Amino acid sequence: MDYAKLPRAFEGELQVTPDEFTLEATRLIVHAEKVSFEFSGADGNNGAFQVSGTAQKTGNGTFLAQGVMPNYKTSIACPVGTIEFLVVDIEDDDAGGSEHRCHVEGVWSEPTEQWVFSGALTPFILRK
Numbered sequence: 001m002d003y004a005k006l007p008r009a010f011e012g013e014l015q016v017t018p019d020e021f022t023l024e025a026t027r028l029i030v031h032a033e034k035v036s037f038e039f040s041g042a043d044g045n046n047g048a049f050q051v052s053g054t055a056q057k058t059g060n061g062t063f064l065a066q067g068v069m070p071n072y073k074t075s076i077a078c079p080v081g082t083i084e085f086l087v088v089d090i091e092d093d094d095a096g097g098s099e100h101r102c103h104v105e106g107v108w109s110e111p112t113e114q115w116v117f118s119g120a121l122t123p124f125i126l127r128k
């Protein structure tokens with residue numbers, strides 16, 4: 001990863017296993033020592049939600065956010081959990097241009113459940 005080009009912002013759909021809800025990275029900003037994230041999604045129980053936070057770099061090279069709590073639009077609070085980014089890899093295009101992708105893999109854990117997520121995110125585009 002070229003730390004001189006950080007921070008960089010990305011967005012895109014994430015795949016979740018088990019497939020119990022949808023999840024999209026509406027913004028994921030990669031810094032040298034942290035990953036800031038804003039996710040939106042929806043599940044079959046409580047509907048649409050948003051979750052955001054900052055995952056700090058750990059000693060083993062992953063990024064960990066503790067005390068993460070989704071904000072549902074129509075229901076009460078849910079369990080507090082953690083989001084750990086196991087892989088955050090920015091790939092520049094082979095031609096040396098500015099196009100790049102961010103491959104991300106992680107685990108969202110709550111007290112009684114755990115989900116794996118992954119995706120290939122594209123550069124964030126500010127929409128008017």
